[in-house]
Amino acid sequence: MSYGYEPIGAKHSIRERLFFSPVRCTAILLTVALSLTSIGFIMVQRPWQSTVLPNIFSPPVTNMFGPPVPEVVSANVYDPFVAPSPSEAIVDPTVRPIEAHCALSDECVDMWVSTGQWQEPCRHSMVQDANIDLVYVWVNGSDPLHRQARQELLAKTHYKTKDARFREHDELRYSLRAARNATASWPNSTWHVITADVPDPDETDDNRRLGLVPQWLDIECAFYGSPEGQPSIRLQHDTELFRLTGRPGATLKATDSSTWLQKVIPSFNSHAIESQLPQLDPDIVSENIVALNDDQFFMLPLPPSAFHTTMYGQVFRMQWDLLVGGDSTGRADGGGEWRSLGWSSYLLNERFGERKRPYMHHNARALSLPLMHETSLAFGSYFAATPLSQFRGSHKVAEEFEVNTIFLTTHYVIERHREALLWSWVVAKWGGASGVIDSAQKDQMWRELGGSNSESRRDNETLTMLAPERTTGDNVETNLLMGGVQPPYSSDPDRQADTTYSWVSMDGYSASFHQFAAKATINRAECLGREAEPAWAVFRRLLKDSPSCGDNVIASLIHASKSGLSVFLPLPPPEPTPPSPSDPIILPLELPLEAPPLPQNPRAFAVRLLLRYAYVLGDSPTLFLGLKSATQGERALVGADKKKNTALLCLNDDLRDGDQTAMNGVLRRWFERRWPEKLQCEL
Structure with missing residues (x-):
């Protein structure tokens, strides 16, 4: 019998495997011939690499094109x-998955998102x-x-x-x-x-x-x-x-x-x-x-x-002290960044609700x-x-101003993560298959937020929660090490840059963009109401129409545990249910008036969605120097040398015409x- 592979249990000597296989023999001869030809070509054409041949034979696998011809x-x-x-x-309109997330099992993603702990079944998923x-x-x-x-x-x-x-x-x-x-x-x-x-x-x-x-x-x-x-x-x-x-x-x-x-x-x-x-x-x-x-x-x-x-x-x-509001007028300076920033924030407001957002x-x-x-x-x-x-x-x-891609993309990710939290809790957990939240369910939602159902306060109940106690920040270094990742912190910040994770999306959403709110206040009538209504209507209200309600709902739910986002998630199905190939991998790009179909496994969809938009608000020592003249620039660079722990530096050209030559020398x-x-x- 002729096999296209070596049958299990077959035993051959090295000599037999090497010389008595026509396919191997032919492959070896071709490899040798091509290698000799390549070496001769490289030695002539690429003298800078002639001494290290392995690097030449293995150019980066991402390369899809040939070398440049100047x-x-x-x-x-x-x-x-x-x-x-x-x-x-023309753009490819297919939404792309994040391949690094696809490599993680559904069980691992669920455990990670729900608990905030990199433990079984994730321990063997070294993400590196x-x-x-x-x-x-x-x-x-x-x-x-x-x-x-x-x-x-x-x-x-x-x-x-x-x-x-x-x-x-x-x-x-x-x-x-x-x-x-x-x-x-x-x-x-x-x-x-x-x-x-x-x-x-x-x-x-x-x-x-x-x-x-x-x-x-x-x-x-x-x-x-x-x-x-x-x-x-x-x-x-x-x-x-x-x-x-x-x-x-x-x-x-x-x-x-x-x-x-x-x-x-x-x-x-x-x-x-x-x-x-x-x-x-x-x-x-x-x-x-x-x-x-x-x-x-x-x-x-x-x-x-x-x-x-x-x-x-x-x-x-982010720069917490430099906030950008929405501006659709186009009156801001278009020669700098401010018209594009205001326009981008306006577009985010139209999609996710109005707020000011920090500059990157x-x-x-x-x-x-x-x-x-x-x-x-x-x-x-x-x-x-x-x-x-x-x-x-x-x-x-009008309506055709420039977007600021960095600002828009960054805040889009943050807003989509917030959207995923609210969708998971309102639509997937409480709306479920019926898509409707009745008055009894709203009572349960209110209790989950920390409220009561006292009849005496029924008409206008307000809930106030102080900042929660969470261990997420304490767990970051351990989780990274368990995943095979070097943490960003440094014990010697003059030799290796020190980066702090001041906020991680595993803690929900920060309306201040770097810490928990001192307190969250929710008015039930304004945010939840008592009458039955479509879950999608409640979701839209918390997401866009009354964003402060959505912010405070997220802040209140975070009190449910020390880490993880389990309180936001629907229960898993009674039987293991793999995601349907027909399910999308994201919520709609535009916010529809009517609810899209519920995914076949809402919980699996929700945890993947939250992982997709995961983010960190980080701090590293950064320095921005505006260079106005050669004399001022030289002083600024001397000052930069004294700041040994600076991780990131930007030198911005604010020179007057005619100062360029002197500044070039400096x-x-x-x-x-x-x-x-x-x-x-x-x-």
Whole structure:
């Protein structure tokens, strides 16, 4: 009998297995021949890697394309590419799962979300440190082709913009050097640099474009990564990312994207470029990313858990004292961030209820690619409108202002987690299969919140709860260690950056965005009522119509236990019920008036949903320096050197025209003192 595999129990000597198998023999000969050919080619074409062959044979598995072939135009190096066709420039509307969560069993996810303890059956599910890619957005405004294209569009549109938006101080080179030092322990990381692009002046084909390249970088070398383990550096270009999005459920055609592309390309607007980061190819880019500008620097080593963990989610860093309210008027400054911030907060208000939200620290930001993509689907028409501003703030049409992608995506995740808590408790737990909550159930809900059913207080009962006692924060380090993850804390913050998890979504929702409310006050008539009504109506009221009611309901329920979210969850089904393939993996992107069908296993759906939107509000020592002149900048950098525990630094260009040359010298000297060792592929 001929087997396509070796039968169990078959015993052969090494000699027999190696030489008497025609398939193996042929494979070995082919491997040897191809290896010899590859070695000869590599020795000639890739001298920088000729001494470390294993790295060459194993380029990063995420690579879906061949190595770059640089093109030289007037002594400048470019990365040529063909722009996506209109049919390719349409967003994929499929909501993406988070693969790291899919690897966890239903039993483990249920135990983790309900108890907040990484215990059986999770103990054997070592999640390890998250795989995180760095994504830089970079432009060299002094590039001659970029400057020419920019000036032509400014003349055509009669618009003026600040040169500082495009100035280059060679920051990217040193930001990457800093990243090499700070992220040396990160597993399987790749660095992606999103650069501007311009038409190819030597081609008549408008679809052929030239991507800008840092002139100090050997992009062929960088593509393969360093033999010493330095991550590969992949260049991607603005026009490659642009995808047309529409309202959820909209059917988009190539003619739509063709018309849209003609309006938005070329783009010289960082808000527009960031609005396309959700369209990064998931086959190339990790689902966990840290997004940076070239003027942002890692100052000390940080473990991956300072930005992402599979268990607790993304780590968001916020400025509690800088709140952004919704603004749909467009009157705020469009040349800066404030118009986009106000507009983004307004869109969040329309979807989730009105509140002010804190600004994100202007530094390295943790983002989830699947959740960024989901956000772009939920607000599709607004993401499509953002690049209509080819320069920041240039498009002033109402309802078509620019979104602030980082702010919008971050707060979307926080709001979706809050939504999942309220849906689980109201719709799945109390509404159940009937979808209706009767008056007796409302009495039970009120008791679960901590209230009473005294007839004497029936008409206007109000409940007040003080801040709960929870052990969630005490358990973080143990849980991470049990999952095989290095905690983000540091006992020597001058040598390794110290990051604190000041709030984790395992504690529900914080209306102050960093701690429990001192007390939660709930008026039953306003928040729950007494009459029977659809569970979806109660859910919508707590979610959007009266968000303070929803906040206080969550705060009151948290009193039920010391850790975990079990009080929010429906009971498990009597018999094990696997999720139905027809069930969605998320709640609707737009909030419908009527309830969508209940998933086949509401509890399994709820715990997966809560894990999907898990997040951390974290604190690390950060520093933001506005550089106004060479003298002031030099003093500021001396001060930065004295702050030994700074984890993240941003150097913002606030220079007056004419101060650039002097500031370049100051920065170069400081950069070389801080990060003197070249990257492997620096020319």
